[in-house]
Amino acid sequence: MDSVSERFASPLRSKRLTVVLGRWLALAFTVCFATGLFSHLLQDPPGWMLFLTRPEWLYGATQGIHVTTGIASIPLLAAKLWSVFPELLRWPPLKSVVHGLERASIALFVAASLVEVAIGLLNTFQWYPWTFGFKDVHYWLAWVVIGSLALHIAVKLPLIAAHWSRRQEAATAGTANAGTAAPGETAVDGATVSAAVQSPLGRGWSRRGFLAALAAGTGVVVLTMAGQSFNWLAGLNLFAPRRMDTGPQGVPVNRTAAQAGVAQAAMDPDWVLTVASGAVQKTFTLAQLAALPQFSYGLPIACVEGWSQGAQWRGVRIRDLMATVGAPADAELQISSLEKGGVYGRSFMPAAYSQDDQTLLALELNGAPLDLDHGFPARIIAPGRPGVLQTKWVHKVEVI
Numbered sequence: 233m234d235s236v237s238e239r240f241a242s243p244l245r246s247k248r249l250t251v252v253l254g255r256w257l258a259l260a261f262t263v264c265f266a267t268g269l270f271s272h273l274l275q276d277p278p279g280w281m282l283f284l285t286r287p288e289w290l291y292g293a294t295q296g297i298h299v300t301t302g303i304a305s306i307p308l309l310a311a312k313l314w315s316v317f318p319e320l321l322r323w324p325p326l327k328s329v330v331h332g333l334e335r336a337s338i339a340l341f342v343a344a345s346l347v348e349v350a351i352g353l354l355n356t357f358q359w360y361p362w363t364f365g366f367k368d369v370h371y372w373l374a375w376v377v378i379g380s381l382a383l384h385i386a387v388k389l390p391l392i393a394a395h396w397s398r399r400q401e402a403a404t405a406g407t408a409n410a411g412t413a414a415p416g417e418t419a420v421d422g423a424t425v426s427a428a429v430q431s432p433l434g435r436g437w438s439r440r441g442f443l444a445a446l447a448a449g450t451g452v453v454v455l456t457m458a459g460q461s462f463n464w465l466a467g468l469n470l471f472a473p474r475r476m477d478t479g480p481q482g483v484p485v486n487r488t489a490a491q492a493g494v495a496q497a498a499m500d501p502d503w504v505l506t507v508a509s510g511a512v513q514k515t516f517t518l519a520q521l522a523a524l525p526q527f528s529y530g531l532p533i534a535c536v537e538g539w540s541q542g543a544q545w546r547g548v549r550i551r552d553l554m555a556t557v558g559a560p561a562d563a564e565l566q567i568s569s570l571e572k573g574g575v576y577g578r579s580f581m582p583a584a585y586s587q588d589d590q591t592l593l594a595l596e597l598n599g600a601p602l603d604l605d606h607g608f609p610a611r612i613i614a615p616g617r618p619g620v621l622q623t624k625w626v627h628k629v630e631v632i
């Protein structure tokens with residue numbers, strides 16, 4: 233063992249520990265990646281995208297899992313880095329071209345992962361201390377993370393296999409102690425492997441103790457934050473940026489009318505909704521909308537930032553509204569807000585939603601007219617859609 237590694241030596245560090253941590257982290261990253269991909273496809277759908285409107289809480293669940301596994305991966309990533317820290321300082325840094333490539337892939341994985349979880353966490357707090365567009369960078373970096381993770385796993389496969397279970401490890405430990413590294417393993421002093429099972433000095437953490445503490449710590453982080461997404465954990469929500477049942481009408485507000493610069497236009501008594509299909513165009517005052525058949529559904533707002541909140545919405549079915557201008561049943565719609573520009577100014581609604589019974593132009597929330605901050609006079613609410621597409625302060629709905 234070289235002197236740098238020795239200084240950081242802990243009898244706890246071992247390949248077995250690194251493999252166990254790697255499994256947890258790979259699971260968290262994979263689930264996080266899959267749910268993130270789903271969210272991305274809902275927001276930037278390719279032509280083949282299948283839109284599920286039921287169960288209506290689906291997106292709230294997948295996005296809650298996305299943000300929660302992302303948060304859980306922070307302590308797991310820290311522990312995994314700690315477990316291999318001496319390896320990162322090993323000298324010489326490059327022993328061969330293959331070794332160099334292996335290290336480069338690990339460097340890429342570590343750097344991309346750290347940036348990815350950091351910007352994801354900051355995004356849940358709506359804090360953007362950077363100038364790039366969060367959504368695209370988070371998406372492309374996810375591919376770098378998952379790609380370099382796959383490469384890392386492939387390179388370390390022999391080592392992972394050798395330490396997958398305790399029985400396998402015991403079998404390998406003998407060989408490692410004899411000084412022969414398992415295939416694919418950068419020769420580490422056999423002492424590290426065996427010492428980890430039991431500290432030679434008989435002090436410090438056992439591997440089990442360490443893993444239990446890490447699991448408990450991760451559990452506490454998850455339990456005190458996941459209540460923003462899952463209502464059965466809402467009572468434990470201490471640290472998440474959003475609280476359930478808070479905000480006007482008992483629903484959190486993502487961006488207020490003042491922040492969106494629409495307060496005046498939204499309160500204007502001359503507000504009308506324009507509905508258009510081709511050359512046919514109609515306008516509705518709020519009273520005229522209220523005179524159309526009203527339907528009421530319990531649907532969640534499920535924000536991409538991970539918080540979600542169920543509520544009772546009442547208003548006009550989008551289907552019925554579009555029928556007034558003779559729109560075809562499978563029409564795709566463009567919804568325009570009084571808010572100008574940006575990602576919120578308008579949204580597109582695929583046919584799966586515009587046809588759905590529960591997709592409303594909502595006028596009421598939890599039994600009262602919409603609060604100004606929830607999109608008064610009228611807002612979109614559709615089942616199973618990312619919150620960002622539930623456009624507030626609507627002023628035009630048209631067939632595209």
Ligand SMILES: Nc1nc2c(c(=O)[nH]1)N[C@H]1C(S)=C(S)[C@@H](COP(=O)(O)O)O[C@H]1N2
Binds near residue numbers: 534606607623
């Ligand atoms: N015009 C407009 N619509 C909007 C937004 C916005 O900022 N402007 N925020 C969106 C986002 S990101 C979410 S999560 C929901 C939140 O709705 P709420 O503020 O009523 O809870 O509204 C969506 N609709």
Ligand SMILES: [Mo]
Binds near residue numbers: 534537619
């Ligand atoms: Mo959102």
